[in-house]
Amino acid sequence: MSETVKIISPVDGSVYAERPLASQAELDRVVATAKRAQADWARRPIAERNRFALAALEALVAMNDEIVPELAWQMGRPVRYGGEMGGVQERTRYMVEIAESALAPERYTDKPGFTRYVKKDPVGVVLVVAPWNYPFLTAVNTIMPALIAGNSVILKHAAQTLLVGERFAKAFQAAGLPDGVFQNVVLSHAQTEALLGSGAIDHVNFTGSVAGGRAIERAAAGTFASLGLELGGKDPAYVRADADMQHAIANLVDGAFYNTGQCCCGIERIYVHESRFDEFVEGFVDLTKQYVLGNPLDQATTLGPMAQVRFADWVREQTAEALRKGAKALIDTSAFAMDKPGTAYLAPQVLIDVNHQMSVMREESFGPVVGIMKVRSDEEAVPLMNDSPYGLTASIWTRDEDAAIAIGDQVETGTVFMNRCDYLDPALVWTGVKETGRGAALSRQGFDTLTRPKSYHLRVAI
Incomplete structure (x- = not known):
């Protein structure tokens, strides 16, 4: 046989x-x-x-x-x-x-x-x-x-x-x-x-x-x-002080959690200027809470299971490690009835008080978790965006095109986005750097x- x-x-x-x-x-x-x-x-x-x-x-x-x-x-x-x-x-x-x-x-x-x-x-x-x-x-x-x-x-x-x-x-x-x-x-x-x-x-x-x-x-x-x-990737987003905040929130939530986060060019870490941090996090969390985790064959479901239990277990492990090291989870996963250990069903999670000693900010998650970190300037954001073994895409959220280009020139990545993310334009080459x-x-x-x-x-x- x-x-x-x-x-x-x-x-x-x-x-x-x-x-x-x-x-x-x-x-x-x-x-x-x-x-x-x-x-x-x-x-x-x-x-x-x-x-x-x-x-x-x-x-x-x-x-x-x-x-x-x-x-x-x-x-x-x-x-x-x-x-x-x-x-x-x-x-x-x-x-x-x-x-x-x-x-x-x-x-x-x-x-x-x-x-x-x-x-x-x-x-x-x-x-x-x-x-x-x-x-x-x-x-x-x-x-x-x-x-x-x-x-x-x-x-x-x-x-x-x-x-x-x-x-x-x-x-x-x-x-x-x-x-x-x-x-x-x-x-x-x-x-x-x-x-x-x-x-x-x-x-x-x-x-x-x-x-x-x-x-x-x-x-x-x-x-x-x-x-x-x-x-693969660990794609960063940087939200500058001059960003259109509602546009950035809506698109970055989708970029982080669409396809249950199982996207090479999905958003896995976000850096936000300190002057807009609280506003961004509040809006991001409010929108994340609206996801419906459930059977993907149900039209009401907006977040399906991960493809395999072991993938969900990896994201749970990353999240737990971040919490042990001082991160704070902003989503009450008990509100998502389908989220149960040992299953492929996993609620979306938003973490703050994160740093680059945590796996969730440097190693690929490929699941519905994202860390959000406060930065003081472009000069602080760029090294953090580059502090990963991967380089597929990076997105910059700003009203200043020249600033986006200047930052993009410094970021080690295959594609630079401004005010969008998680998209392949067939006219533009799809490529990456590093691992x-x-x-x-x-x-x-x-x-x-x-x-x-x-x-x-x-x-x-x-």
Whole structure:
């Protein structure tokens, strides 16, 4: 009997779905098919590849009514939020829109008698190792541009959200994509590492933990496969004295607790100018208390369970450690009946009197807890914003654009926001620094990651 992977639903702890791991023979066929299919796919015009991408997008969007409750069962997001198709459409359509110009050869005409240009060839076979927290959005960031650029794609989705891979496969099948250009596989960690070490993969994109990223690097070592690694964040927000306070409160509460805080670019720590601290905290707490923790299949629920009990236990541990070291909790969790130890259901929590000796202010929480700290100036805020192993996004809340840019220039991060947070603009490169990883997704730079330059130096006049 073959080994299987089970989706344990955070809703009630039941087995929601179960799938067999691919056998070695099946995986060998997947890789061989991907290589054969890619050569023909790359010869097709970009416009044709774009049409397939848009047809698959249409098929995916048509499944959304089924996808939304499926996601609730798999990873706990409340059905009231309607899934991820808005972002999937925005990102796919943008990459389709820019493909012709972004993938066009770079031509140089300054030397008469020569034809000189740099062509962007697809890298070949791309492996996408996708996470569970935004299972469609994180996957589509690489899948669609990789296919549009002429690569074949193998998707290995997280065990928690295996059915997402099947949805992608159905969408591409409905679009009539040629066999082998996109394939979904169910693999163990060991199988994934062996696949990377085989040399059959030309590029891998991984979104997940730092430990997972290191495992990917070790597995691919010596194969010369290129890597795209997004490994998490501890994203800070800084609320200056001149901020629009109601706007900042509303958006930062959402940025901290949407998706139960399970977002790489969610807000995990907030620094507020001392002159506005009490006002900000009062408003932040009042809005946080309005969340409804419950079954994600209930339309009234605004905060679902975390994806796994162990994730909730980590946030409980971080919070307890902060309280032992002097932090003060401002949310009475007894008001949230579903919050019970040993379950994936966890109430939102707001901490003050925090400092950077506490894990909750430096290490990724990936859950519904946020620390709020008072600062006296920009000069005090910037070193605190940088005092983390991660650097994905940072947001600055101010009416002064020049100040935001000056602060942003000093913050070690991949994206600088002003008066917004927790959003991917497909026109702007998605990247990070420090232990957040390396590589680039979306935008023109995203296509560069998924192609390799090839120079043509032709002497036409002799």
